Amino acid sequence: MNAKSTNITGSESRPRGRKRGRKTTSCTQCHSRKQKCNQELPCSRCIQRGVPELCQWPDNEEENGRKPGARSQDGVPATGRHILSKRGCRHGLTDQHHVEVETQGTELGQLYIARGAPSFFGNSYFGHQVAARMIHESAPDLPPMSLLSTKDSLQSFRNDSGPFSQVWDLLGLLPRNKVTVDRLIENFLTEINWAIDTVHPDTFRYQFVEFWGRKFGFDEIAGVDLRWLALLFIILAFGVLLDDPTTTSPEKRKESEEASLRFYWASRRAIVISPSFHGESLDLVRAGLMVTRYLLHTRQIAESWLTISFAMRMAQAQGMHIDGEKWGLSRKATEVRRRLWGNLYMLDKTIALALGRPYAISDHMCLINAPENTWLDDLTDEQSSNIPASPLSSPTRSTVTLLCNGLAKIAGEIQDRCFGLYPASYEVVTEMDEKLLAWKKQLPAYFSLDDSDFSMDELHHFLPWHRLYLHSAFHFARITLHRPYLLRESITNRFRLSHEACISSASSDLKIRLRSVNFGAAENMRWTLGTHNMFNSALILGIIAVRRPNAPQTVAILVDLQEYCEKLRADAWINEFGLAEVKVVELCIARTKGFAKATDQFHHGSVQPPDIMADIVDRDNDEEREGSQLISGELPLGPDVIGASPNAPGYSPDMMWPAIWEDQNFAFPQATDLETWEQMISEIAYHD
Template identity: 80%
Template sequence: MNMEGFKVIKARARARKRGRKTTSCSQCHIRKQKCNQEIPCSRCIQRGVPELCQWPADERDIGIGSHEKVPATADTQGTELGQLYIARGAPTFFGNSYFGHQVAARMIHESAPELPPMSLLSTQDSLQSFRNDSGPFSQVWDLLGLLPRNKVTVDRLIERFLTEINWAIDTVHPETFRSQFEEFWGRKFGFDEIAGVDLRWLALLFIILAFSVLLDAPTTSPEKRKESEEASLRFYWASRRAIVIAPSFHGESLDLVRAGLMVTRYLLYTRQIAESWLTVSFAMRMAQAQGMHIDGEKWGLSKKATEVRRRLWGNLYMLDKTIALALGRPYAVSDHMCLIHPPENIWLDDLTGAQSEVTCAQPLTRPTPSTVTLLGIGLARIAGEIQDRCFGLYPASYDVVIEMDEKLVAWKKQLPSYFALDDTDFSLDASNTFLPWHRLYVHSAFHFARITLHRPYLLRESITNRFRLSHEACISSASSDLKIRLESLGYGIAGSMRWTLGTHNMFNSALILGIIAVRRPKAPQTTAILDDLEQYCERLRKDVRLNEFGLAEVKVVELCIARTKGFARNANQSGQEAQPEPLNIMPGILSHENILEENRHARMATGGMSLEPTTLCASPDHPSGYSPDMMWPAIWEDQNFAFPQAADLETWEQMISEIAYHE
């Protein structure tokens, strides 16, 4: 060997780095899979993520096997920024960053120019190993053990949900979900395939199965029905577990947001509204993490993708605002921090991308499955304003209440004829199967918002009859809503579930009517109110699907009925208005010390709300004394007061007894 050849070999040895030569793309390298070294490789194409198939910058630009570095420029660094989530397997909605492809990388680089590109920070040492017990492999393995072993069973449950529930509440695209399930079930058994299971999609599958098991539950056998309820709860908890841990390993996705939305609906279906406040907030944060609070047009998304995101955000927005209003708790979304348009009156899910771009929105005279979300967002925005102005930190004047009622009435008047609350047009129901259910959602949501707005003024009296609007609004909306609920009890299993998957599945209307009857047992309308309430409770008790939360609500309404009938019976016997009979409370005039003690219990019952003793001690009829029927009316009229849990029957018993009014 001559000297010149020796120098060439020596130069190559100096250029070669220690360690093995990279022979796999980043995705195959993480999963320890063999790669055919194409871009995209066959493995990434098989997994359906060709956009994630990448090679290190030095090997991609110079050639596989070469380890010579390319000098970093501002442009090459900019393309590397925002790659951390891609390396973790989280598909972004656009570009290489959660918040857009145009400015995010530049902002990150300008704010911290000394940091290396984010893709270089996401080395294998920084990623959770799938073989680690604390990694996603063990989590997926545990969750997969909860699925039925028979594919026919799972197919039947999925089809039950898609054909009977999905089309009414806009959960998933049926064909897409079916193909995803076939791909999921057709995976090969082994480490590599299990490691590729997406926990985010698995969370959505579990919550769909939780609903399907309830749909499939037999109504004749109590034992079988209980087994179905327990199986449903197992799927529900599996979904919640997957929702919590998935962002740690995969990041967020639309499937994860859909799963969070359906978990919230599950809690509303089972009447656990306080718990639903937590889950809808979590789902909203996952949506915000993907930039869904910014309209898809701003991101340059396709028309079809934009409409899908608008509807999903709209459904979350409605639940967030109405649940917060029902509980008197803060909502998760501030309107001034969002830049998103309501969905158009158009349905693009079954069209191709090219067809979607040339399809125009329909006028409101022609309903589509998107119409209910388009109109519901407007009502939810008013509900959020009611929360801010009438139930905020500072008391609102009655003029503000009147102003918000005018906004509700204006919203009602602009409804199309097929959604109208008065003189409804039912002619389009036959050709639009979703329309009757969406009409129920719109009507009940309106009644709920109006009852909540006027509820603090239901018990207030005025010589000038100033609060007449609130009295009439409460009884009108409560009566109309109770009529809807009485009709819904005959819908059957699937119909009942379609009807109850929203914030309208609360017993505000029955409760308000019960309080009206207790407050005015001899009023002309009280007899009719009691007849409707008795029928409502009787039919609910016969419902085999009634759980302990629903049963607690029935007991509260029955308590109102019993108290009202007791007043009326005593009045007829004595020939005059009967004094209210206390229920498990001490009657008589209380001393100042007793007042303070009762005030302390009242604060505990209402979540720490402060009541001044002077508020409870004086009234036009009793200027210097105190009687038990004065405390709860004062609490009721406080705008920060929210109803106790239905299961707290003792508090309800005391409240109903003390609200009773005698002329």
Template identity: 55%
Template sequence: MAQPRKPASRGSRRGRKPTSCTQCHLRKQKCDRNQPCNRCLQRGVAHLCGDSINSNGGFKHSQSPQVVSIAPPSPSPRPRRVTQPPMSPSLGTLFANRGARAFYGSSYFGHQVASRILSEEGQDLPAGISRGRDTLQSFRDESSSFAQVWDLLGLLPRQKSTVDRLVNIFLAEVNWSLDAVHEATFRSSYDEFWGRRFGFDDLANVDLRWLGLLFIILAFGVLLDSPPHPTLDVQREREEASLRFYWAARRAIVIAPSFYGESTDIVRAGLLVTRYLLYTRRVSESWLTIGFASRMAQAQGMHVDGERWRMTRKATEQRRRLWSHIYTIDRMISLALGRPYAINNQFCLTHEPENVWLDDMDDEEANRAVPQPLSLPTPSVLSSLLYRLAQVVGKIQEKCFGMERASYEAVLQLDANLVRWSEQLPPYFRLDNPDTAADDALPFLPWHRLYLHTSFHFARIVLHRPFLLRESITDRFRTSHEACMSSALADLKIRLRTMNSTNADSLRWAFGAHNLFNSAMILGIIAVKNPHSAQAGAILEDLEAYCENLHQDPWLNEFGMAELKVVELCISKAKDSRYTSMTAYPSGTPPEPPGPRIQAVDGSGRMRPSDLESPAMSSDMSSIYWPTVWEDGQFTFPGAADFSTWEQMITGIAEDNYGGQ
């Protein structure tokens, strides 16, 4: 019979006994067993150095982490006071965010920026944060969070001269037209980044928020640095390099909040990432990135005017312009996709930017600067006028494309607001015959004019598009027909005038709102619906010229090719209808078909619920009455790559309207 085991003595332990102090034992590092040990002295946590195991199997320290002092007796007894050790941070103290001003103040629940703590010489360090040679080892450890910094730095070109060239070409060719970054501030951070020490220098000195901004600038710089007529291999190489920098920027701005607080750098980086997606026509993705940028801006209090934070006038104007850009793109993308926008006006207390440019002044000069009249343009005028237009765009989405359908009278009222905005434009930004005398002296004016005009045409077409195919005996929808026609023709004229230019011009051109929609598709559908109208011949000629220019564009991506294919389909359908009419009827106008299909509308011009069948509700797409579906406020264009749906829709419109008007 086996003898029962004797219980082990209370003080005995089996297996290996730790020979390190508590701190080295937690980090699995070799300890010299001094009191305090050398590693704890290097980390600045000598007060925490102690034996890892005591006789009871627990931890003990050589020094007490707290010093307790009791006041001497007095007539009114005082409570016991506990004093924190000098090396321990006091409760509720926020370490300074690197250039980030949090609008919620110095709350204990705010950011604890570990990287800033590491970069400060002589800063009191909490337990567990090391400095020195062990820091470099932890950075290179794949399990360390700072390994992300190593990976991102490895994506930069090896030669600084390459980075210099790409940054310089972006600042010289594109930055001034977008108000993307303040060049002097960016170059100061750029010099600081390349001037940092290497070797055992802490990687916490690398600001990932600014690094994300650098990467997205490099993504644009690669495209700008391409030859005018690249070969297929060179083009593919440039596109792949640009995408690598783009993804590095996305990665940096997502990781950055884990290391730091917010800053304007991460907001500008998110805004440029959104513009990059608009350039590549990935509109659905841009809806996500502009939401991120708006959240980062709100976290810094940009939704409240800088005057309420008692900021300097220069900083206030910079924040106003940055917020207006975010607000405008948020409204435009949401209207294009039919999705909710990220910024709620009810929680914003902002002012539009003034017509004054303070970026090149110091604070004292900025305080004395006087806003210019609107007749003397500055780069700030664009953000101010776009901000006003975006407010109208937000009302369009709320009233016409929300959960309830708006009456046609509401649509006409919103159109009047758009027209009123256009009538208040200064002479150099007029929609018709603008004054171009100052274009040579102010190079930003032509591009700002293009951004304003295309934004207006985009908003007006989207507003009236549900009524483009709607007919009425009293011709009550004539305003929508004419609005869509005029804005689509004006936008196509801008496209034909500004295409086939340099890389920089093409890139600046792609930042306009016309990349949110395609006016050529609208004109193609108009030509299919009215192939025998007086304007149909001229429209088809312009569309053919547009398609020819696109075929010659070496940078046309798959999204542009899909839109080109749809436009060519519209041209083909319209020409077939015109040819059939001319051969079958010598007079050129076929008779009205018997028993035309009448669209059912109520007294307010709204479709009856029974006639509003959504495309998603029908399993047989060929049975859809496309003009009726088009009139549904919830209906948006199919994706350009969904060619089969486009073909069914255009064919249905052509068959329903066969016979001319």
């Protein structure tokens, strides 16, 4: 088309009198996308894409004789004046180049609502300093995120080495058959979602239908929300493990696990690259939270510490550490954000406590309330504003988050005061134990740790699972608090509280696990998504048994531990991390029985004790038989064991492990580090 003969129609036409040379026949948006433009302002393409305010001509700045970048008397660029006049507001640039907006009576919540954008304050980190200023003053009405986009960011979609190609790669990982994806999504929504409060089912189904029904092309691919796509991938990662759970063949299990891992890594990849396209969103926070739960399910606790910290940062970037009431959000939106933050808070505090690493959320930098005991997700904003919160005697799906929030605060205080840089006195330990017991006493009857009321379980199907999460989380916190004092002795029996607390909580937690292992694939997955899966009370009981092989309660402990190991080994879906944990527990059983029999033979004058270890630990394959030989050959039985012979393999002349155990900064080694566990168990046993 000849530019000279072009008749431009529309409310405004492009300026005349351009310099000689190559002439532009498209607006900047159509030109960057190599699309035909009808040369109106705004053009039909920009209206179709929903960005009419971005439609402009590259030489608009020369209008009225101004050079590109020139400002008027009030400091607003020519192009900016035209765009802002369309929006009906005036934005100026101060000397510091900060955006200031003249608004009248702007409330905090309007910033979130008006922008409809993922972040609260620009494209930068939403710090507490900014939050404090905005809470005490008024929220600036920043322009939409689309106005903050640049031509360079749009051009990156055309670059094969840029993020555009990443979108193609991620979409290629989705199954081609919609029926398959529907089935995997329904697996998650019907089996898992209601127990751990991930997404609103109807909303997510609608979003998926809209996503799958998109047309293929540049505009549609560029508009794919990678934040939601990351959430879809991690839901598929769980869904594929729930698909056809009755099949237990090794080939089927391996195929399902590999498919699940592909979706898991796709989700993590989408989480990482999505900031190149968008800001943060609730979907991105949910995706990060579910990635952390996936790692808990696979018992990769150390890596979960990284992912929960990243999810927390994405939540803070949206101002979720400031309560929704401060932003003027609706009650429904406020409760959704409170629950999501509460789940992040619980995982952050407990994972850090389990690993002995710093947590990411600082309470004094947050201003957020605990969730109310109400469920508003199925109501409109208007309906939810008039619903009163229920008393604790009436359970809702929010109750567990409300109660976990209080327990997480105690867990964070335990880490601060008992496992910090400086040693804590035993009086501090007893004080924190009193706080845990006080939290335990305020639990409603249906969540009671001592004698739970099960009468409402049929009416509220989520109660049994939430009860398991709460109970195991309490036992985890109490055992962790007292663990450094488990092996300490005192002539005045000063540490009796710690000894009894460890045995009591570990026994109760193991009882819960013995009941839970009997479930099927879906139930076992629900069980492993809580914070309790970071720590196994069976290991503590194994250490207690090794330390006291002839104590009255040791026989009962060994019976329960053996049953636990048998049930785990019978689980067709157990992974290498779970199997490593079983091996450590079996090592404790073998040591304890070996010491007990050796002591008995020594007292009765037996000279050549039989090979007990080979009879205790029954291995199913060659690798496990080799481990059994290692265990049986490491520790000689008889008088040398009782006297802790310096010639015994693994013997440490400095007796290091009991001292390391008593160190408040000591954290359990990973179960896969069997060599360290062998050394630790041997040296602890030598001290008996």
